[in-house]
Amino acid sequence: MLIQQLVNGLTLGAVYTLIALSFSLVMGILGVLNLAIAELFMLGGYFGFAVLMAQLPLPLALIAGMAGAALVAAIVERIGYQPFRAAPVVTPMLSTLGFSIILQNVATNVWGSDPLQLTDEVLSGRFNIGPVSVSAIQLTVLGVTVLLVALLAFLVQRTSIGRALRAVAENRDVARLLGVPAGRITLIAFMLSGALAGAAGVLIGVHYAAITPYIGVEIGLKAIAVMVVGGTTRIWGALIAGPLMGVVEVMTVAYGGSQIRDFVVYGFMILILLLRPQGLLGGGRSDQGQRV
Amino acid sequence: MNSTAPARLKLDHVTKTFGGVHALTDLSLQVAPGQIVGVIGPNGAGKTTTFNVITGAYRATSGSVLLDGHDVTAEPSHRIARAGIMRTFQNIRLFSDMSVWEHLLVAQPHAGSFARRLLPTRFSNPKAIERAEEVLEFFALGDVRNRLARSLPYGLQRKVEMARAVTARPKLLLLDEPVAGMNHDEAETIRSLMLRLRQDGLSILLIEHDMAFVMNLCDHLYVLDFGVLIAQGRPEEIRLNPAVLDAYLGRAA
Amino acid sequence: MSVYDAGLLSDIGILLLGALSVYIILATGQLSLGNAGFMGIGAYLTSWLTVVAGLPITAALIVAALVSGAIGVAVGFPALRLKGIYLAMATLGFGEMVRSFFQNFSAMGGSEGFHGMHHVSTGYIWTWAAIVLVLIMLIEASPIWLEIRAVRDDETAAGLVGLNPTEIKVGAFGCGAAVAAIAGGLFAHHHVYIEPGNFSFERSIDFVLAVILGGSTVAPGALAGAVILVVLPEYLRFLADWRFAAFGALLIGMLLVRRQGLLDRALLRFAWPRSRA
Ligand SMILES: Nc1ncnc2c1ncn2[C@@H]1O[C@H](COP(=O)(O)OP(=O)(O)OP(=O)(O)O)[C@@H](O)[C@H]1O
Numbered sequence: 001m002l003i004q005q006l007v008n009g010l011t012l013g014a015v016y017t018l019i020a021l022s023f024s025l026v027m028g029i030l031g032v033l034n035l036a037i038a039e040l041f042m043l044g045g046y047f048g049f050a051v052l053m054a055q056l057p058l059p060l061a062l063i064a065g066m067a068g069a070a071l072v073a074a075i076v077e078r079i080g081y082q083p084f085r086a087a088p089v090v091t092p093m094l095s096t097l098g099f100s101i102i103l104q105n106v107a108t109n110v111w112g113s114d115p116l117q118l119t120d121e122v123l124s125g126r127f128n129i130g131p132v133s134v135s136a137i138q139l140t141v142l143g144v145t146v147l148l149v150a151l152l153a154f155l156v157q158r159t160s161i162g163r164a165l166r167a168v169a170e171n172r173d174v175a176r177l178l179g180v181p182a183g184r185i186t187l188i189a190f191m192l193s194g195a196l197a198g199a200a201g202v203l204i205g206v207h208y209a210a211i212t213p214y215i216g217v218e219i220g221l222k223a224i225a226v227m228v229v230g231g232t233t234r235i236w237g238a239l240i241a242g243p244l245m246g247v248v249e250v251m252t253v254a255y256g257g258s259q260i261r262d263f264v265v266y267g268f269m270i271l272i273l274l275l276r277p278q279g280l281l282g283g284g285r286s287d288q289g290q291r292v
Numbered sequence: 293m294n295s296t297a298p299a300r301l302k303l304d305h306v307t308k309t310f311g312g313v314h315a316l317t318d319l320s321l322q323v324a325p326g327q328i329v330g331v332i333g334p335n336g337a338g339k340t341t342t343f344n345v346i347t348g349a350y351r352a353t354s355g356s357v358l359l360d361g362h363d364v365t366a367e368p369s370h371r372i373a374r375a376g377i378m379r380t381f382q383n384i385r386l387f388s389d390m391s392v393w394e395h396l397l398v399a400q401p402h403a404g405s406f407a408r409r410l411l412p413t414r415f416s417n418p419k420a421i422e423r424a425e426e427v428l429e430f431f432a433l434g435d436v437r438n439r440l441a442r443s444l445p446y447g448l449q450r451k452v453e454m455a456r457a458v459t460a461r462p463k464l465l466l467l468d469e470p471v472a473g474m475n476h477d478e479a480e481t482i483r484s485l486m487l488r489l490r491q492d493g494l495s496i497l498l499i500e501h502d503m504a505f506v507m508n509l510c511d512h513l514y515v516l517d518f519g520v521l522i523a524q525g526r527p528e529e530i531r532l533n534p535a536v537l538d539a540y541l542g543r544a545a
Numbered sequence: 546m547s548v549y550d551a552g553l554l555s556d557i558g559i560l561l562l563g564a565l566s567v568y569i570i571l572a573t574g575q576l577s578l579g580n581a582g583f584m585g586i587g588a589y590l591t592s593w594l595t596v597v598a599g600l601p602i603t604a605a606l607i608v609a610a611l612v613s614g615a616i617g618v619a620v621g622f623p624a625l626r627l628k629g630i631y632l633a634m635a636t637l638g639f640g641e642m643v644r645s646f647f648q649n650f651s652a653m654g655g656s657e658g659f660h661g662m663h664h665v666s667t668g669y670i671w672t673w674a675a676i677v678l679v680l681i682m683l684i685e686a687s688p689i690w691l692e693i694r695a696v697r698d699d700e701t702a703a704g705l706v707g708l709n710p711t712e713i714k715v716g717a718f719g720c721g722a723a724v725a726a727i728a729g730g731l732f733a734h735h736h737v738y739i740e741p742g743n744f745s746f747e748r749s750i751d752f753v754l755a756v757i758l759g760g761s762t763v764a765p766g767a768l769a770g771a772v773i774l775v776v777l778p779e780y781l782r783f784l785a786d787w788r789f790a791a792f793g794a795l796l797i798g799m800l801l802v803r804r805q806g807l808l809d810r811a812l813l814r815f816a817w818p819r820s821r822a
């Protein structure tokens with residue numbers, strides 16, 4: 001039972017990991033909370049569903065979800081972030097909030113507010129490992145997540161784009177002086193982030209075999225909590241925090257009832273914000289302090 | 293220096309580090325009541341850091357800061373300000389959207405209880421208004437009282453900042469490069485204002501790169517280099533001190 | 546006045562109070578995305594006080610405002626060490642925690658909701674809204690408001706001239722929480738039925754929207770924003786299904802061309818040249 005819950009928790013955690021990575025890519029590199037990510041996640045799910053309902057295979061659905069969400073993320077970056085680069089950090093957050101309101105409304109009008117159901121199972125089959133039963137879908141979710149994280153890690157750590165991303169994260173002005181095209185790099189950061197959120201949307205949709213316009217608020221927003229727990233300034237904190245929060249949530253539901261899970265998840269986030277603002281795994285706080 | 297009277301300000305073996313950078317190392321200094329004391333040194337010597345430690349903007353890594361014999365090292369900056377230490381900033385920090393007049397009102401925070409301060413200013417604190425008028429006149433800022441402080445010429449902005457610092461009747465005034473970028477006449481005005489403030493019993497600690505200005509004005513000088521005190525004494529002693537010449541000239545070479 | 550118009554007016558009054566609750570906090574430079582939480586606390590507490598404890602509505606509202614204000618101070622004290630986005634995230638989390646709490650709070654109906662309140666009139670709602678609005682506008686002429694402006698503008702400099710930023714920010718947070726609770730109590734007694742879903746993230750966003758659209762630097766901006774959010778859809782019937790998208794676009798457009806929102810001090814001075822706003 002416990003192990004079974006652990007597996008279920010890890011599956012949810014995998015999805016959280018992807019969305020949290022999506023949040024922290026933008027937050028870590030640009031210091032901006034892109035609230036539209038919650039709805040990019042939802043949108044990715046719908047794009048994926050559209051492909052699946054046309055009887056096309058899952059990999060295509062994933063690609064569609066990622067590409068679609070990345071494109072919308074590009075629009076968010078051009079209209080909702082670029083013009084506000086010099087403004088207080090709260091301003092771009094508000095403009096991305098505007099986008100999330102729009103996206104949710106669009107989804108509701110296009111696909112209806114009732115859940116969209118997948119009629120045929122995308123993948124069937126279960127594997128029994130001792131007492132634990134893992135569905136093929138769960139395995140897919142986990143596998144795809146690992147693959148995407150590996151891809152992202154390669155991109156960020158090993159490629160010139162990744163180097164540029166890290167340079168901008170370190171110091172935008174210095175990066176520009178060194179010839180990094182900062183404008184293009186922020187666009188790439190937003191699109192990568194959108195693609196991750198979109199993939200998460202497809203995965204959660206396939207996992208539940210259903211999707212609604214409200215999963216952005218119900219699940220996507222909670223990924224903010226996951227990002228905070230992992231540490232907002234370090235991208236990879238989400239790798240630990242995602243599975244952790246997924247397991248915590250599933251365990252809470254299993255042993256405390258489904259109603260208190262949001263209470264626990266957000267409570268955990270607030271505790272971390274207050275007690276360890278650098279995240280669960282973050283190093284010691286720097287004593288640099290603000291210059292006067 | 294009169295050694296029996298307690299110093300108005302006393303720094304006792306103050307050290308401040310940022311990560312690995314030693315911005316201040318084991319600095320001790322004193323300001324007596326009614327004195328004008330200068331802190332000089334090349335760029336990055338730790339002068340502004342000294343002010344930040346005194347005013348609680350930074351917490352000293354070790355050592356202590358005493359105001360009239362009371363330890364204020366660990367106090368938050370608003371308490372230190374209320375205890376009687378006010379300052380200006382090297383990079384002017386006036387409040388945006390506030391007129392000169394509003395700057396003088398807002399800098400008197402202990403004027404009136406919380407409930408009283410909720411009333412419209414006209415009723416809540418006639419004394420604060422009186423004091424603001426007085427300072428306005430002292431600094432000859434009457435003509436620009438309703439102008440947005442940030443929209444004024446640079447020299448006037450410096451003056452407003454100084455006026456804001458003086459309004460609450462501090463015991464010690466810290467001025468961080470008050471005449472930087474000013475012409476001779478403007479600097480002369482600031483100098484005479486400082487002298488008049490000293491006459492009223494105010495102690496002043498001054499950071500300034502303009503040597504002529506410092507030598508003419510200060511009773512005592514401290515010279516910092518790389519966060520270390522390399523000399524102190526009366527201006528005429530400092531002028532001839534070989535270590536000081538070395539710190540300044542050696543750097544330029 | 547038709548029942549329908551009265552309903553709209555009541556909605557404006559309640560939204561005005563909610564928007565003001567965000568405005569007060571924003572005046573100190575802090576953005577709260579969780580004021581629906583305080584609204585929920587006010588709604589449930591007032592309802593319990595009138596339905597179960599039998600208190601008159603006015604007394605219940607005052608008690609709820611005080612309790613919520615105290616909770617606001619208690620929450621604000623640690624939370625206001627956080628700034629900008631971090632505070633926004635913490636308040637968002639707080640709001641969701643409160644909603645989740647009431648979902649589990651079976652004594653007040655849990656997710657089934659709670660009812661039994663007596664309906665209050667539009668006039669009553671507006672009496673409260675007007676009192677709070679006028680009070681805030683009066684406070685804007687006080688020394689405290691200067692201190693608030695100083696803290697918002699430059700917290701460090703404010704501290705160094707002797708203002709206590711923590712006290713000012715926590716105080717404003719408590720006041721915002723109290724006003725949100727009044728909005729909640731009136732909401733409960735206007736709709737005579739409440740459920741946890743009434744006090745979700747979207748509600749917090751409505752408040753923020755009203756302030757940002759109407760004008761975030763002057764109190765009447767909250768009024769303008771509340772009117773826009775409630776009345777605009779009535780005139781833009783053709784937008785019916787798309788009104789949220791329209792608001793979202795309006796928000797982005799406003800931030801792009803007029804970041805301070807519709808009303809600001811210059812505009813108010815232009816409209817009433819004599820007033821020395
Ligand atoms: N907040 C901070 N974080 C890290 N290092 C700091 C900070 N504040 C000051 N420093 C470092 O401390 C040293 C002293 O700086 P400080 O500003 O006190 O110099 P200064 O004497 O005022 O120079 P200047 O004449 O240029 O104003 C410098 O090396 C500076 O980089």
Ligand SMILES: [Mg+2]
Nearest residue numbers: 339340341382
């Ligand atoms: Mg300096």
